[in-house]
Amino acid sequence: MSDFSPGQRWISDGEAELGLGTILNCDARSVTVLFGASQETRTYSTRLAPLTRVAFGSGDRIQSAEGWQMTVDDTKEIDGLIVYIGEDDKGELCELPEARLADSMQFDQARDRLLTGQVDRNDWFDLRFRTLHHYHRIEQNPALGLAGPRIDLIPHQLYIADEVSSRQAPRVLLADEVGLGKTIEAGLILHRLLLTGRVERALILVPASLTHQWLVELLRRFSLSVTLLDEQQSQAHGDANPFEAGQLVLASQDWLFANAHRQQQAEACEWDLLIVDEAHHLEWSEDEVGPGYACVERLSGATEGVLLLTATPEQMGLASHFARLRLLDRDRYSDLEAFRAEEQGYVAVAEAIDALGDVDGPLDAGARDTIGAVADDGDSQALLATLSNPECSLEQRQQASAQLRDQLLDRHGTGRVMFRNSRRHVGGFPERRLHVDKLELPSSYRRVLRRLARDEDYLDELLIETGLDHPEVMVYLDGMYSALTEDPLNAEPWWQFDPRVTWLLERLTEMGDDKVLVIAHDRETAQGLSDGLRVLGGVQAPVFHEDLSLVERDRAAAAFADDEDGCQVLVCSEIGSEGRNFQFCRHLVMFDLPLHPDQLEQRIGRLDRIGQRHAIEIHVPVFEGSPGEKLLRWYQEGMDAFSAPHGIGNDLFDAFGDDLAESLLDDEALEEVIGETRALFDAKLAERDAGRNRLLELNACRPERVESVKEAIVELDEDRALPRYLDQALDIFGVDSRELGNDLTLLSPGSHMLDGLPGLVKGEEGFTVTTSRSRALARDDVQRLSWEHPLLREMMGRILDGNMGNTALALLKHPAIPAGRLMAELVFRTHCPAPKRLHLNRFLPPTAVRVLLDESGANLTDKVSFTGLSKNLKKVKKAVARDLIKSRHDQLRDLLDSAEAEAQRELPTIVEAAQVRMRQTLDNELTRLEALAQRNPSVREDEITALRDERQALDQAIEGTRLRLDAVRVIVTIDDDSA
Template structure:
């Protein structure tokens, strides 16, 4: 009873967040405490109250309830209550009774918590120090932000992601060919920008058919949770702006572009990054701007960073390509005529780079290079190359440097990245299997009539309502449209020979059969797809999920998932043309094109669903065609005119523009067809030669610098193979209360334990948790297994809680040592650099929070170099909290002296830390600034605001690093004990 008096100030050991408590009353059985800041009242047993008396000493700064502060110099006691004596903010002598202390005083800092008797477990203190150490190490790894995602380490993707995400407000066009991973590149860039603090809010606009795919990819590969916004979700927010509902917003282009009100709301938000997929669908011409393009143009103008994704940057010609670049930098790309003139210059640069490989050689090669360079550093490199006395090593180094300079200063890779399959390599072969079939009587009757009567085609178009040449190349659609024909009573799939052909192939278990293999079937029309799925069910007993534009996005996702399931999934998926847009079915190698699309780009999109980077099998293309039919003639045009089945070329749109009408007219004329094929072939080969000569060749050379990509991959592997990660995670899981069970195969299952701290990602009490592995390859092979890395949300959350909170910042331990007398006190002080700076500066790459450890004995002798952290931690023993508080209370004077002494010892380390950080910063940014300034003199793709931002960033970083200070982060008191104590 004598321990408590009304008006005394105490804190709760278990609920420090309640703030400072005031004793209301007490008796022999209980004590009642009011915590004024939180308006909570607690009643405890007098004998076992989890309370600690708050007593401040000389030098402590305390705050009065009225808001003024007092620096304590002395104390006196009146009727069991402490009165603090010292100087106020004006230096005047003042007194402050403890009853008038501010209720809101928090004891978050290690010094305050320690001196008020709040101590944590020793293993918490160990985890805090190790967290500081590993955080410091990982934050400085150049691959930070690229190492965590569940991806294969593919060089061109790593290079693009690294190059783009390092820029201030990146604005680029990602234009890799189909299947090379543009979505992964965009995800990597977004992930790194978010992780490093360079971006906080992003808007992602994709076609409606791809919204769920993006949602799943961002979550599964990058552990990014995005908010999928549609009209229903928007209306749920009432009058509030729905685009403010999350940091990462994913929305359908179709929905947003057709809704001016929602566009206004999206434009009212501040976006750090705008991502637009399938950007070639945005309509623009000098005469007219489409609504989608106008919307993106306004959003791009208000967003710092912009990523446009398209596999076909020139699908609709140079004008369309110019329109994309105009969105990225309207000042740079302001004139279509000037852009056309600039395109011609790229041939000279490409020829100069070719000539580099031949030097020292003919004088003409040297002149060809000299014609496109005038910078002193470039001319010096050229002189080295032409110098007959230079050795091979000097020439190779000069050649590589000059090549990189030419690509940087003259290429278009600053704003556009395009990798082609031939440049990347490693893609599977494509095998075309054509199955000639005799047309059924109903189809043959129409074809014969068309051959006899030139006017019948017009009658057929009117009668069926189909377009030309669809009515010719899709005979089943024609059959369905001729509803009045008495001979067309049976469903088309009962008379079409392609159906039994497909059923035979699916059941064939021979060497060339499809039995047991996944098979993707694509047809042009939704009605054809529906009839075909019905035929497979009725005639063959196959359950073939449907994937077409009439289904909701969720229904399409279910169909794709049913097909993808390896163990219980369906053998066949039947798609309409929409199935060729954006979906990834690379686990499958057999594509049946039940018919052929009329446009070469659609043909490539179909094949691109299977032929993607990472595909480990040859692509088998199965095409049934009716002999001597328009469909067979279309196949010949594709195969013989442009090698469309062999590999993507990216010029199909231009060829179709040139010959589409002539082809349609030739589908019923063999002689005319041969002429169209010959002319197509000539233009095809000519365009390939032009592409190889100019900008595309420059883009391919510059879109992946192999040495840089290898360096990024090496840094990622360093983090992948970090042996400290599993050890750290085991310790953290145990302390945070997460149960882990080994499942075998390097996989473990994590689940919330009964004592788990709340709010850990993916873990909630009562739920099943998740399976995870440290292995990149196993995570890639198992969609249901998460990949654990230093960047995983669970690791980031646990480390963040430790670094940002008080967990483990105080501790007391006992140490038994034969040479040390009992009762001696040591203080292990962990100081941490404190350097406030905006997140966007990403200061941590140069100066992450850095720990400075100081170990002092009670006489003030510095033992830091003599006793390591690990060695000490292994030998200390835990002590009960009540005993720890008594020990601290009994040695307050000594502890205050050690805390003051330790600060001076730690300050000696600060200058070297600051100097090293400034050196790293200046070395990187000065080099980058010099490079960009050199680029800007020749390459207008370097924006003025980019140079200004880099200069400002360097100045801000320099000032921030210079202002670095140390603060006490954690302290452990160690008390020596003799053997008799135990």
């Protein structure tokens, strides 16, 4: 049946995706094949045709061109064509000539591919089995979704991400103080929900000024590519809804909130998660609702998951804070006055938790009364009795104290819907040291300031003449000078006479090799300063500003970060204080001062981050008697702005910004503004330290829980299997890798690379990677390879979802086994269809069941390991492999059937273990939530209902688990001569 005859069915060895082919005609030289399903015709040389005859045997299921199916019992041959004999789905005896087989029949399954002679490389089979093993292991790791991103392992961020992403349809307010990483927390939550399948589509709304920062953060830290949508992009979609253009859509609030049509389009889409940054800008009162708030309210009402981000949840008062919570749970937060009354009770709860701090001895009467006032149920009273009993041991009191503390935190306050950490609570931040140098005003600046002091009308003239704003024209004197210069090309540049430039050159000499970040208000000042440093001091200082492309910014930042060959100084415009981490640097030079306290804190926050090992040295040059010096006094004396972030600078600026601008030339008025600012500053601090904030800080990070999460992440970080798997996978997928030293590797497209791998395009350069978390954190231009990186997920997905490596044939030389003996190594895999949102893999990821049989059907699985067998196998040419398979068809069919029966014995144990894991996890959480809902109205009823439904759906899905053949390798023994 190996001779070609018209009407016979064959498949292409190299293009199996073409489907089943039919011989149209043949002669002594060539054969022509029509592949009906793909409407392709191929002509091959008769002698070298890469074709395999399709011949089914007893037990195989086949499909006719008319769509009905039959199970083959027997075959006969008529004029070189096979006629299949068997039973159809009704049990009736029938015949089906091979010419009438369905063209669309695919041979993706391992059994079909093997029996039709389609075999892959032996190393592909190895990779498939190892992929299944690693995928099973990783999917069950409790740190899945948290281990891959390029982040420091900061406890409060990990706790919040783990807690929120574990909930049913999380709806929370992330309200950490400035610099504590709300964007990272939101990114971690999003990344984990995407990876676990709970979220497929997300809409991210941020202020226009932060769109670039979010774009960069999501790409660099989380390897998430988002669709950045604006009006121009939207119009490019014509009449189509632009919000359907991507799974993750990032849009400017300023644009969306001003465009009713685009709002309707956004609301017409189905979103799984809505993220809104700077949520305190959404305006709401009982009498009036702002357009931004109204838009978010409609979107949040139609979206299950909502994350609101704000560093200042009460910036506009308690009503504003209530408005944010109202977006998360309209039923729970329906009455502002009731919320005000509820807030008053949090002080008592905070005091009770503080009273639990000392358990060395029995509680005194005062502490007992304080706790007893809020411990209002039997469980709490029993724990309180243990703490008060002198007969109880220290260990008993410690356990009771921990349990009672957790109960009070769970049952009181807004801790389930709001997370807020402060620096004083988190700790680990460096000291800040301010160094002020007062310089003499150059004459070019002094003349203008003197005239401003004498002539009140001159300020208006100056604003018109320079085009600058008030008070920028007084604070940024170099900008004023440049704007007033009539002939800029021939005039002396400001950096030639400005003493701050020579002052900076002297400081750079004093600092030796230390890195120095310099930030100036605008791009022109930064560029001029860079010119001045080069011309006057021979110092090469790259400039980092908003007009640079993303690649140019990366290069500048990388040059600054390089310890060996990099530059000492980086000069930034204000954008340099947004979204970049220069934690490796400890010297910050504020060449001028920003006008807003939040921008001041953003500048310092580029260096002052958790994990910074050195004190932050802040250097500020000011001109004596200038408006800049008065602005410095307001920051220092009015709000102690340089010592630590307080999170209330925006409140103070709103209250006194206009008065401050008017007092920059009036010493008496300045004293009054500073005094009033300090009074409000102290009052705001006292208010911040009240009961509810204390409760929130205590609830925002549970150390014992986050420690287990960190251990799971470190386990994946230090996984020795990852580099070995990477080497094998990259080689098979055709990706070239070149070691660069310092744990860095350059990945680039190879000449035979498979298409569609993330970040790798044929003809382009590729990218640099590292598996080291610390190395990736130090280099923005280096990607961190982990089990969660898109490249690895893509390669693993292609292997597991496709047929790559699901058949193979290899030779084995063994002195104890005669030549010509057959073995079959089969890998079965659990199959459990379930919606992605159930995240079934945490309890039952695809699980491999390996079966190794000899030709007599004896089970050798426990005697011969996969690794031990694989390293002794030898490859064989495909043509030889096809001939071997063809000669052993009947024997292989019997082994396939026997192996399936052996594998089925393992299934009940796998299913039972998965059900136990699922029930233990969800039953405990369900019991906790049901009890908690009795006392804390922040636990939503729909959250409990969703958890019950999920448990039921998971139970049914796991119960329906089946095994299917995933891959098979035929092994033929050979003697020494054959080798």
